[in-house]
Amino acid sequence: MSLIPKEIVDQVIAQADITEVVGDFVSLKKKGQNMWACCPFHHEKSPSFSVSPAKGIYKCFGCGKAGNAVQFIMDVEGTGFPEAIKYLAKKYGIEIPEEQHDPEYAREQSERDSLFIVSDFAAKHFQQRLIAHEQGSIGQSYLKQRGLSAGTIKRFELGYSLDEWTDLTDTALKAGYKQQYLEASGLTIVKEDGKKYDRFRGRVMFPIHNVSGRVVGFGARTLKSNDKKSPKYLNSPESDIYHKSHVLYGLFQAKQAMRMQDMCYMVEGYLDVLSLHQGGIENVVASSGTSLTEGQIKLISRYTQNITVLYDGDAAGIKASLRGIDLILELGLNVSVVTFPAGEDPDSYIQKVGDTAFKAYLQEHAQDFISFKTSLYAKEAAGNPVKKAEAIKEVVASISKIPDAIKRTVFFRSCSLIFDIDEQVLISEYNKMHLQGRQQQQRSSGPEPDFAPPMPEEEPEKPASDADVLKRYEREIVRMLLNYPNRMLDDGLTTSQYMLEQLEDIEFRTPLYVHLLNLIKEKLKEGALPTSEDFVNYPDQRIREEASGLLLEKYEISKGWETHHIFVPHETDQLPYGSERAVLRLKWRNVELMIKEEVEKLRLVTDPQEQIHQMTFIRNLSTLYKQLGDMLGIVVNR
Known part of the structure; x- marks a missing residue:
């Protein structure tokens, strides 16, 4: 159950701009009235993901995902409705009342949402320790020594973990967060004897964000030069929200610049990202020391097709990483390379030569x-x-x-x-x-047989079932009612008045369209016309997705036809004809199914009088079926 007041939810939905929200995750291009992109939910090379700014919805004609801005965040983040509302509220500066932030809230959410909540708490805790705790001066001194400004520290939410065994764990448990989520996120380690302690201690903390800006994990650098047992850098373990192969450090802060400049600079470490970003090169991300993966490359490809890899001056290291770049080529992106003088990396070099000289160096030394x-x-x-x-x-x-x-x-x-x-x-x-x-x-698919077996006969394509055909006709009725409820037809009736009057005695059989049709009827009974907002913002996800799909068109008439003075009529130009045909088709199909059902009943009838009555009824249905077929111009009724 959501703790967010309904008026806040309504305000968020009303203010969320679908183009802005989706544009944070993919690069949209205008084509006709809508915006298009490659779908962020499945791999594709040709854009089939459509966004309608006018209707406030999206639809992928490849995988079927559809909905409004809230549904998009739920889909792309894999999170629940309350968390999607909170994300959009933060984006649009809408304040959620403080009293709604109940520590028990995490218990009501899914496992995934709870991990996000705990990770967000940890990030704020580490930031507070860096700024306000006496030990935080150790972290501040290090960051200042690396040339990082207060603005950069704040933007990337850098923090510090105290050099104590249970500082984070004790604080989180006291605040009402559950140990199971602290453990699942890797923030707390629990030993077999039940003792628990913080994973990160005495380290500068680098929160790792996903593309929407939510903290999913941490990178941490030790400041103890004499500790040979602990690794220099320590990362969060894999969890339900943190998968190293699908995350890039700095992408959340870099994505807008990547889209604007149509370029992504790839570096190796956190400090490389921070120094370049501070120097005005904001379109920079890091793989955080891991080999570049297909998932990471696909993330970049949402915003640009161009990657420039910035290599340290170490020749041996360059050769070792070359094979990883082959994957970028394989996925169709353009790759360039910049190398730095021996002993230099992006962080040290920009500190050495300054922002202007560094940018000039990138321009002069980049080669494919x-x-x-x-x-x-x-x-x-x-x-x-x-x-x-x-x-x-x-x-x-x-x-x-x-x-x-x-x-x-x-x-x-x-x-x-x-x-x-x-x-x-x-x-x-x-x-x-x-x-x-x-x-x-x-060979890997199996050994070839010694002889060629006879080719099996190709199975004929199975015809669509009666239910599938009926579903298609019912869908068309609902689509027209949603898109043109108040359009006037030739006889003075609106589309909704005409269709509902004609279908008064017809019962829909597809549950989803029964539900949608009833919602439309309820709106009309209230004296209001059904609008797209009524359905794309409906609480039931199935209704939201289906309505969004019905409200978006896959194809648009090219403006080129008008240029060549070729008139192509739109559906609205022939709405009376289209409405009548849609009603007739559904009636025709329903009568056909009724005939089949009555014939089945006839086989079970033993009384002669009842048989005659049943056959007469079937004959009358057959006559009606033929009349409807004639009206539709169907010569051979099937």
Whole structure:
């Protein structure tokens, strides 16, 4: 049960702009009246995710996800309704009354929501310890030494964990948070004998946010130079809300700049992100020392298709990480590389040369990844034919990852010039690798039989069931009632008046559309017209999703037709005809089903008089069925 007052919920829903909310997670592009993007809920290359600013809803025509701004946050975050409202309230500066923040609230939420709540509490606790506790001066001194300003510390919510065994745990339990969530989030470690202690002690804390800005985990750096047993950096363990392979440090703070500048700078550590961000390079993220994963690359691709990797000056480290970049190429993104002088990393170099010189250095030294890798391997293989052959194979392996054929061709040409080798040789090597890859894939799927078994006969496609067909016709009725309830038809009736009058004796059979139709009827009985807001903000998620899907159109008429003076009528131009056809189709299908049902009943009837009565009824239904078919222009009734 939500503790948020209804008037606050209504205010949040009214103020939330669907374009702004969705735009925080994906890069939207206008096409026609709506905005489009690749869906954040499933992998796709062609955009099928549509957002309607006018109606305040979204719909993916690929996976079916649909709803309003609140539903989007619930879907993208995997959280409940109250937490989605709190997220949007924070975004739009809507204050939720203080008395609603009950510590017992966590108990009423799902496991996932409770982990978010506990993590948020921990982040605020560490911030408070950094600012207000006497031990916090240790953390402040370190951060000041690293050149970080108070503004950067605040924006990234940096904190400090006291060098005490149970400071966070004791404070959280006293505040009413449950131990099971402290343990599940990795903040508290519980030993077999029941003793518990804080995971993070005496460390500067770097909260790790997801794309919506919620704290999901922590990175922590020790400040004890003489402690050889503890690792320098310690991270939160994996949990229901924290998966290292799907999180990038700094992405929440960087995403708007990434979209605006159409570029993402990739670094290795927390301090690299903080220093660059403070220096005005806000489109920067870090993989936090882990190998780059497909999930992380897909996160970046929501905002830009261009990544520039900033490498430390260590040549050995560069070579070790090159293979990870092949994955970026494989997913179709453009990759560039910048290296720094020996002994320098992004953090140290921007501190050394300053913001302006650093930005100029990035511009001057960025080169595409394939050219960088080719030059690197060519330099190492100079004068050694064996090494040169190996280097060529390495580079061709990277080029082979690029899905775009034109890009591959360009890189083969560039590579041939650097290695001074015929371009066709490189293409032949690529073809060889490609063939070997296919053969390996076939072998991994199982051994080939010694003989070719007879091909099974292709099964005919199963026809749609009666229920599926009826559902389609009922859906069309509800769609028209939702989109055009007050449009006037030729006979002076509105669409809703005409359709409901014509269908007065027809009972819907699909439960979801029965529910929607009843809601429409209730609104009309109250003397009000059903609006999109009534349904996309409805408490039942099934109603919200279905209504959103019915209110959004997958295709729009191109403006190009008007340019060429070609008139293409819109549905609204033929609404009387469309309304009549939709009603007739549903009636026709219902009569068809009634005939089938009555024929089944006839088989069970034994009394002759009853049989005659039943057959007469079926004959009358058949006559009506044919009349409706004639009105629809259906020559062969099925």
